[in-house]
Amino acid sequence: MSHLNEKTSTPLNIAVLTVSDTRTEENDTSGHALVEGLTESGHNLADKAIVIDDIYKIRAIVSKWIASDDVQAILITGGTGFTQRDSTPEALTPLFDKEVAGFGELFRSISYQQIGTSTIQSRAIAGMANQVIIFAMPGSTNACKTAWNGILKEQLNSMHGPCNFVPHVKKSSASTCHTRSA
Template identity: 50%
Template sequence: MSRIDESREFLPVRIAVLTVSDTRSAADDRSGDTLVERLTGAGHLLAARDILRDDRAAIAAQLRLWCADPGVDVVLTTGGTGLTGRDVTVEAHRDVYEKEIDAFGTVFTIVSMQKIGTSAVQSRACGGVAMGTYLFALPGSPGACRDAWDEILRWQLDIRHRPCNFVEIMPRLDEHLRRK
């Protein structure tokens, strides 16, 4: 089973948080606040934070901007992963991904099933990699953000996590772009 290897030194990761909502503002962005509290509480660095409306092109543009920024290692988005006509965050993510992390959505569904039962089928949470940056699209509820962080991301974004984690392979995410 997984564990934290205390003999390894913790390595903070630089994480950007994007809330996708037609109605939220900085004053009432509880999901974004939840992610910021969780990631900084774990010792990571908040690299950037923003709120955008449900607009596929604008979301994809922001994701690409942060992926191109060497000061951002991970992008977490919250909101826009549902089934309604305005929910376009997943499509924006997939416009940007070079590789999708298929198991992220599966594991998130398993975690959600334990909390909200079959209502978990309404989430399209997903993860991927682009330009050497990890991207994760999370649902817009604070509870879903807590579950994704506490049960998955907290562990995978800790270099001490064994048997493996996302951080230790970060330097190799864009190796295909480098000249040999």
């Protein structure tokens, strides 16, 4: 259920990372879906990259973005499954100041409606690091669209209430989270 209040939307600077051993800029449909979603919602694409599924290469790019004054949110697609090469959660977890446990739970709940019990193999995670919100989701284009339309579009929208992540990211002018009774 969407709850919008009267505030003006605050555009965020969002970086997109595709974790894949096979994707290129030409065939990165998942990364492109996230870029399309964020730009259509009025946000700015701060940067976009593709990296092989290697813990230290993932951490290097994400750490650079976390340290940047120009990035407020990071969307990561890929590397969240159970194959031997899938290492996105292991790469990100040590970087988090706080984990956003509800993201993975909610993603799997929404995804269950689309793919049934196969959603149990998703290790979608999220967290905050240096006032940057980071969301990692599966590498399929449909999973990215599910995450964007079902969760991220509202949670990165300063007009969504009673709460969203905009007040918690660096350089945000949005007000604090309002209680449900307000």
